[in-house]
Amino acid sequence: MPIRPTRTALAALTVAALTVPVGLVSPAAASDGGGSDVRTSGRCSGTAHWKLKAKADDGRIEVEGEIDSNRAGQVWRWTLKHNGSLSASGTKKTSGLSGSFQVERRMANLAGTDHFIFRATHRHQVCRGTISF
Template identity: 75%
Template sequence: MVTRTALAAIAVAALTLPVGLIAPATASHGGGDDVRTKGRCSGSAHWKLKAKPDNGRIEIEGEIDSNRSGQVWHWKLKHNGSSSAKGSKRTAGRSGSFEVRRRMANLSGKDQFTFRATHGGQVCRGTISY
């Protein structure tokens, strides 16, 4: 016979398990002090972000991988909500990707960076805190 306590435990496990399996972006620490995150764009492309210390500053690397060489993407980088850099890049190589690297000021407290890139109707947007 199943008790109410056992039924409650099964119900809680069933409700919380799917939440833990769904994650649009993943964050991890690489070797050392860097932080990485990645995710899918609105279309078939993928984005990656990496933040790491660099002589008292923070180096941010944003990458878009569309698997199509020759596409022109427009990108923007925000630091704590303020626009810090923007530009256009063309995907290259067999991977059909491009990378943007910027060294940013290390402000007091947590720094939040948002990298957004668009091509046609496709939008890639990732955030990372360091």
């Protein structure tokens, strides 16, 4: 007498068959040059905090700096250095409930390890973060 699969067994096999291809495709689609990022954070000289993130982005490095002062409306001067050379600078105003701002730049991926310094100042408060990628 042949064994006939139940509807529950057939449904489980169907779900498994459909799930496997998605699982195989996802990492390739999500891989953007490694898919990993590096993060660091710390306190500023006053009450604010800084965060810094670097990740691969189409052969370049996306660097994101953030200052969180918990006070909206503050104007901060910021700089971003790449291997000791000034790459970008400007001013940003904190906004939102968190009183924060973000700076995001795509940098060249140089040979070897790339070193970044993100620095921001507001009045007498200084924030300085470093990250290597």
